[in-house]
Amino acid sequence: MASSEVEQLQIEIFRELCELPRDALVELCDFLCIAGGALEHVTGKSRGALIKIVSRHMQREELEKQEDDGMTDLLLCKDKMTELLAAANLTQQQTQEADLQEEQRQKEREEERIRKEIEALQLQLAATQKQSEKDKSDTREIQTPAFNSMLTQSTPHSYPPTPWHKDLKISGQIGEPGQKDRLTFSSLARQIEHGRSKGVPEPEIVDAVIRSIIPGMGLCSYLEGKANLTLPTLRRILRSHYQEKSATELYKQLTSEVQGIKETPQNFLIRTFDLRQKILFASQEDESGLKYDPGLVQNMFLHTVLT
Structure with missing residues (x-):
């Protein structure tokens, strides 16, 4: 029975050895007095090598010659391993909690930044809409029929079409990311680059993209109210919208x-x-x-x- 108990204890020790990190194995070797005075026997050893060192120590012949077949030494070793394993798990848990807290803080900072940006954009949009209404009111009396026709076909960012090319039209509509039957990011990027290769001015490309957005979307309102919107800035906003x-x-x-x-x-x-x-x-x-x-x-x- 005693031999069976010793064998069972050895099995438990070997199993827990595989769960200990390297630092804990070095400390265990020091506790068992097999690490050397200046830890010279374990310095530079890998985790697998340290496990072999402890395993050989627990299977040495001296233990079998003791009255209790080495049960006392094995129990001391197991108690120390249990202590080291609990400390390692606690350290790992604390590290995970710290990482989660840092991740939460970063998420809160990002949400705060986005909230402030949205508030600023809403104020900017309101001011732009107010100025647009004022400009329309001031110019209504002097607009000619030809100018009225051109203005009706334009968007807040549009320019008079040049005589040597047609207005750019984006095929498809921009919806929410992943929405079926809507324009994908790759297709939109290809059409923008096609327009650039044909010599279409960047302001007209910007206007064509805005016109292709589903009416009522927040993205549409945001872009229509953004002053001096350039094509590189539009690219960045579109990639963010599509989560690219x-x-x-x-x-x-x-x-x-x-x-x-x-x-x-x-x-x-x-x-x-x-x-x-x-x-x-x-x-x-x-x-x-x-x-x-x-x-x-x-x-x-x-x-x-x-x-």
């Missing part, structure tokens, strides 16, 4: 992209095409941290596809 990643994150994703197990080569190629265009689109923002050269992105795209 930054250019750096997208480029990092492109470097490690691989074909899925059940993914066809055609689908993988289309997905990497889409990722490449998102990087170029995000890199054109004024506030983008890094400006990725199109040639660099194209080379990485080819490397990823060929690999």
